[in-house]
Every structure is written in structure tokens, then in C-alpha cells.
Amino acid sequence: MKTKVFNYLLAILTVAAFAAAIVLRQDSTFDLALLADYKGMLVQGFFNAILYSVIVLIGSLIVGFIMYIMVKSNWGYFRSLADVLTEIIYGTPLLVLIVIMAYVIGPAFGTHNRTAMGLLAMTVYMAPYMTNVYKAAISSISEAQYMAMKLFGFTSYQKYRYLIIPQVVRQLMPPMMNNFSLIIKGSALLSVINRFEIFYVIKVAQSKTFAFLEGYIVLWILYLVITLPLSQLTKYIERRYGV
Amino acid sequence: MRLKIVNLSKSYDINVLKDISLSIEGYKSVAIIGASGCGKSTFLRLLSGVEFPDNGSIQVNDYNVNIDYVADYQKKIGFVFQNHNLFPHLSLKRNISLILEKTRNHTFEEADEKAAKYLTQFHLEDQMHKLPKNVSGGQSQRASIARALSIDPEILLLDEPTASLDPILTYEVLEAIKQLKNIGKDTIFVTHEISFVKDFADYVIFMKDGKIVEHGKPEILDSPKDVAFREFMTKVK
Ligand SMILES: Nc1ncnc2c1ncn2[C@@H]1O[C@H](COP(=O)(O)OP(=O)(O)OP(=O)(O)O)[C@@H](O)[C@H]1O
Ligand SMILES: [Mg+2]
Numbered sequence: 487m488k489t490k491v492f493n494y495l496l497a498i499l500t501v502a503a504f505a506a507a508i509v510l511r512q513d514s515t516f517d518l519a520l521l522a523d524y525k526g527m528l529v530q531g532f533f534n535a536i537l538y539s540v541i542v543l544i545g546s547l548i549v550g551f552i553m554y555i556m557v558k559s560n561w562g563y564f565r566s567l568a569d570v571l572t573e574i575i576y577g578t579p580l581l582v583l584i585v586i587m588a589y590v591i592g593p594a595f596g597t598h599n600r601t602a603m604g605l606l607a608m609t610v611y612m613a614p615y616m617t618n619v620y621k622a623a624i625s626s627i628s629e630a631q632y633m634a635m636k637l638f639g640f641t642s643y644q645k646y647r648y649l650i651i652p653q654v655v656r657q658l659m660p661p662m663m664n665n666f667s668l669i670i671k672g673s674a675l676l677s678v679i680n681r682f683e684i685f686y687v688i689k690v691a692q693s694k695t696f697a698f699l700e701g702y703i704v705l706w707i708l709y710l711v712i713t714l715p716l717s718q719l720t721k722y723i724e725r726r727y728g729v
Numbered sequence: 730m731r732l733k734i735v736n737l738s739k740s741y742d743i744n745v746l747k748d749i750s751l752s753i754e755g756y757k758s759v760a761i762i763g764a765s766g767c768g769k770s771t772f773l774r775l776l777s778g779v780e781f782p783d784n785g786s787i788q789v790n791d792y793n794v795n796i797d798y799v800a801d802y803q804k805k806i807g808f809v810f811q812n813h814n815l816f817p818h819l820s821l822k823r824n825i826s827l828i829l830e831k832t833r834n835h836t837f838e839e840a841d842e843k844a845a846k847y848l849t850q851f852h853l854e855d856q857m858h859k860l861p862k863n864v865s866g867g868q869s870q871r872a873s874i875a876r877a878l879s880i881d882p883e884i885l886l887l888d889e890p891t892a893s894l895d896p897i898l899t900y901e902v903l904e905a906i907k908q909l910k911n912i913g914k915d916t917i918f919v920t921h922e923i924s925f926v927k928d929f930a931d932y933v934i935f936m937k938d939g940k941i942v943e944h945g946k947p948e949i950l951d952s953p954k955d956v957a958f959r960e961f962m963t964k965v966k
Binding site for chain 1: 774777779800803804806808810811812814816817818827828831832880
């Protein structure tokens with residue numbers, strides 16, 4: 487345990503030293519104060535990034551589950567439909583999907599709420615990945631386990647409550663959290679359609695202050711502030727509840 | 730035990746059990762042996778009532794094993810699976826106490842106490858708070874036997890309880906099963922351990938290609954009549 491902590495400290499120091507060396511080798515000086523005027527907007531953008539990501543996470547969990555039911559359906563039509571949608575989504579860059587959704591598909595249904603359509607695009611984009619998460623989690627319960635449940639005489643409710651759902655949730659957690667991380671990073675692309683997205687705020691600030699590199703550095707740090715704790719949490723959950 | 734099987738058959742995509750009939754009475758531990766794929770596990774599953782035959786009938790002691798009565802019957806049987814098959818998210822103890830609490834009307838405390846008692850009986854007192862993945866194969870399999878016994882079954886079915894274990898763990902589990910003899914439960918078990926069959930069984934059934942080709946007291950192991958049985962015995966020795 488002690489050596490592990492030590493190794494981690496050493497690794498972090500290495501990275502920090504590397505970062506310091508890079509900073510010292512810069513010709514231009516960084517002035518993060520240039521961005522001070524935009525602090526309020528940045529904070530708002532930061533929280534928006536989290537909010538949007540949570541919405542997409544929940545949405546894609548729901549849509550992904552619907553697609554899972556389609557994949558497992560007895561009706562070939564639903565299986566084929568899920569397959570076709572998945573292939574299209576896999577073949578589409580997220581940025582393209584967001585733009586098409588906001589400017590083509592949305593208006594076709596009479597909506598010009600680009601933010602909503604952008605979030606929908608991300609939701610749809612992530613759904614097949616969530617479907618895979620469900621597939622893996624649910625198939626981890628073996629035939630033999632179902633047989634045991636039946637033999638010991640659990641009722642349907644008890645099976646789900648004490649045996650199936652707890653196992654599925656445990657299996658679901660780590661890959662779901664990884665997807666959440668992908669969503670957070672992907673949310674930067676919403677800046678093409680949304681003015682309150684953090685990446686958009688940075689772009690505006692950059693163009694006004696010419697603090698081009700500073701903008702990216704701040705953005706980078708803000709994303710790390712979200713994703714690093716998240717991945718630690720994921721690891722913790724995996725250790726604590728992993729099967 | 731009393732076992733009465735009439736014209737039993739079962740198919741999946743292939744014919745697995747082919748018109749099996751058997752009627753025996755008065756034995757306590759019945760061994761089912763035979764080459765891999767001959768239908769032993771399928772036979773045991775039908776005996777347990779988790780699956781039903783396409784044709785034929787099964788009677789075990791006073792129970793007709795069919796859809797109408799299976800729930801009552803299953804309260805009376807303990808089943809040990811080919812791979813321990815404990816619920817992976819529950820500790821060894823909770824694997825047992827959950828069943829007692831939810832399906833046998835025990836209070837939480839009673840269930841907990843009883844689970845600990847059975848695990849201790851199989852020398853797992855130090856392991857009972859661990860998850861199945863954190864104990865050895867032999868320990869899981871012993872816990873699985875403890876679990877099957879904890880519901881106080883009238884009949885115990887064991888499907889190759891040592892299948893995935895090395896020789897030392899196999900010995901460990903077989904010793905645990907021998908304790909069962911003293912408890913006096915009716916046992917039907919599938920195994921590849923012929924020496925264990927000789928030690929423990931008082932009746933032997935040899936299966937081949939979905940049929941029972943020879944059955945009788947353990948002495949039949951020493952002088953098999955059927956050609957396939959003789960061949961099987963030379964291979965497993
Ligand atoms: N649920 C199932 N669906 C389709 N085929 C099955 C199923 N269960 C068993 N079979 C087939 O039935 C045959 C007998 O299987 P079974 O598991 O009963 O054999 P076994 O004697 O227990 O073998 P082993 O010693 O390897 O455990 C095999 O050919 C197997 O592929
Ligand atoms: Mg088998």
C-alpha cells in the first residue's frame with residue numbers, strides 16, 4: 487500500500503516537472519488574468535457542461551435501454567431497426583450529428599431549439615454504447631444462476647430485487663462511468679450550436695482578448711477538474727462493488 | 730429413497746434422453762456415471778424439476794415431479810451445481826441467509842445464525858464474510874453444499890461437485906460430501922470420481938448416449954457386463 491502511494495506521488499511529480507519544464511521553455515508569457523472578465527461566463531459554462539452531460543447520460547441510459555429491448559426482441563423488425571440505427575450512428579462523427587440534428591432534423595419537426603436538438607444528438611450518439619453496456623451487464627448472469635433462483639423458490643419480485651438488479655447495477659457502473667467521461671468531453675462540441683457552452687465561452691474570450699493559448703489551458707484544467715475525480719470515483723466503485 | 734421413472738425422453742435440437750425407465754427403492758445415495766455429453770446433467774435437471782421432459786413421468790419419494798407440484802417439491806430438494814454457482818455479489822453467508830430469509834420464512838437473525846452454523850460445519854467460519862470470487866474453488870463448492878443443506882432438504886442432488894477442482898480441492902470437497910452420509914439425506918449425484926462412487930454410493934447408474942445401459946449395486950463397477958461400460962471403466966481407472 488505504502489509503495490503504491492509512493493509510486494503515485496512519484497508519477498504525479500514526474501508529470502508536474504514535465505509541465506513546469508514546458509512552461510519555462512515558452513517564449514510567450516501566459517497571462518491568465520486576461521480571462522478574468524469572463525470568469526462569470528466561464529463558471530456558468532462549467533456548470534452547463536456538467537448539466538448537459540448529466541442530461542445526456544440519463545437520456546442515453548434510457549434510449550440505450552430501449553435499443554437493448556429492441557435488440558433482444560422476438561420481432562426481427564425491431565432487431566433489424568436497432569442494427570441499422572447502430573450502424574449509422576457508429577459511422578457518424580458526433581459533430582456532424584449535432585449540426586444535422588440542430589439545423590436539419592430539428593427544423594423538419596418544427597423546432598428551432600438547437601440546444602435541445604444538440605443534446606438529443608449526443609443522446610442518440612451515446613445510446614448504442616449504452617446498449618452494449620446493458621448487454622454485457624445482463625449477460626453476466628448465467629443460465630445456471632437463473633436455475634438456482636428458480637430452485638430455491640424466489641418469487642419474480644425477489645429475483646429482481648435481490649439478485650438480478652444488484653448484479654446488473656454493479657456490472658453497469660464502471661463502463662457507464664467511462665461513457666459519462668466520454669459524454670463530458672464530447673459536450674465541447676455543443677459549442678457549435680450553444681452560446682453558453684464552456685468551449686464557446688472560451689472561443690469568445692479568446693477572440694476578444696487574444697489570450698488564445700490561455701483559453702485552451704483554462705479549458706483543459708476545467709475538464710480535468712471534472713473528469714479526474716470522476717475516474718477516481720469509477721475506480722472506487724469498481725473496487726467496492728465489482729463482481 | 731424411491732425413484733420411479735417411466736419412458737422419460739427429452740430433446741433440445743438433438744435427442745438427449747431416450748426413453749429412460751427405472752424403478753428403484755431403498756437406497757440412500759445413487760451415483761450417475763457416464764462419458765461427457767451422455768445426458769447426466771440433463772437427467773439431473775429433470776429430476777430437480779427446473780426443466781420438464783417431453784415425454785414420460787418422474788416420481789421421487791412421494792413427489793410427482795411435474796408442473797403442478799414442482800414448487801412444493803423444490804422446497805424439499807437441495808441442488809449443488811457443476812460450478813459452484815453461488816450468487817457472485819453476495820458473501821458466502823449471505824448466499825445462504827438470503828434464501829432462508831426470503832424463501833423459508835426465517836427472520837434475518839435466524840437466517841444469519843443458521844447460515845453461520847452450516848458454513849462452520851464445512852470449516853468456512855473464517856471465510857463466510859468473503860465474496861465467492863475471493864475464496865478458493867474448493868471453498869466455494871463447500872459453501873455451495875452448505876447452502877444446499879441449509880434448507881434442510883429431503884433429497885440432495887449434486888452435479889459433478891468436483892468438476893472444476895484440482896486433486897487436493899477435490900479431496901476436500903469429497904470429504905465434505907462424506908459428512909452427508911452421517912446426516913442421512915437421500916443423495917443423487919453425478920461424478921467422474923469412481924473411487925468416490927465406490928466409497929459413497931449404494932446404487933450406481935451408468936448412462937450412455939441418453940440411455941441407462943446398466944444399473945445396480947456398486948459391485949457392478951468391478952464386473953461390468955455392457956461393452957461400453959467395460960470400456961468406460963478401463964478409461965477412468
Ligand atoms: N439447454 C440445452 N440446449 C441444447 N442442448 C443441450 C442443452 N443441455 C444439454 N444439451 C445437449 O445435451 C447433451 C447432453 O448434455 P449433458 O449436459 O446432459 O451431458 P453430461 O452427461 O452432463 O456431460 P458432462 O459430463 O460433460 O457434464 C449434449 O450434447 C448437450 O450439448
Ligand atoms: Mg454435466
